[in-house]
Amino acid sequence: MANFSIITLAGFLIMSDDIEVRRRRAAWRAGHRGTKELDLLVGRFAEERLPSMTGLDLERFERFLAVTEPELQLWLLGPSDGAGSFEFADVVADIRKFHGLG
Numbered sequence: 001m002a003n004f005s006i007i008t009l010a011g012f013l014i015m016s017d018d019i020e021v022r023r024r025r026a027a028w029r030a031g032h033r034g035t036k037e038l039d040l041l042v043g044r045f046a047e048e049r050l051p052s053m054t055g056l057d058l059e060r061f062e063r064f065l066a067v068t069e070p071e072l073q074l075w076l077l078g079p080s081d082g083a084g085s086f087e088f089a090d091v092v093a094d095i096r097k098f099h100g101l102g
Contacts, residue, residue, distance in 0.1 A: 022058055023050045029065045038069060041076055045095045064088050076101070 027050055031043030046061070053061060067088070075092045080102050096102065 019055055019058065022062070023053070026050060026058065026062055026065060033072070034069050035073070037077065038072055041095060041099055042072070045098050048098070049094075060088075061091065064091050 027043070027046050030046035030050075031039050033039050033042055042065075050058070050061070075088070076095060080096065
């Protein structure tokens with residue numbers, strides 16, 4: 001029998017029997033954000049970092065992927081001091097650092 005885990009993402013229940021399935025799903029979502037800029041920034045970061053993410057890290061990244069495009073764009077492309085202290089400040093800082101955005 002498969003080992004299933006249930007996560008909640010933006011109000012939806014998602015069942016997954018394998019962390020690799022979740023990683024592939026997150027990689028696809030990261031690279032298909034809706035704007036070319038975010039596709040590249042979030043998608044390339046995900047390609048590099050997803051393989052080493054733990055289950056908890058992945059769950060958090062999945063929540064990050066549920067954030068709206070305007071918010072992500074402001075956090076990633078706006079002034080670096082705009083990141084402040086919010087739930088995903090360290091993820092935003094990691095993505096900005098990964099791409100050399102200061």
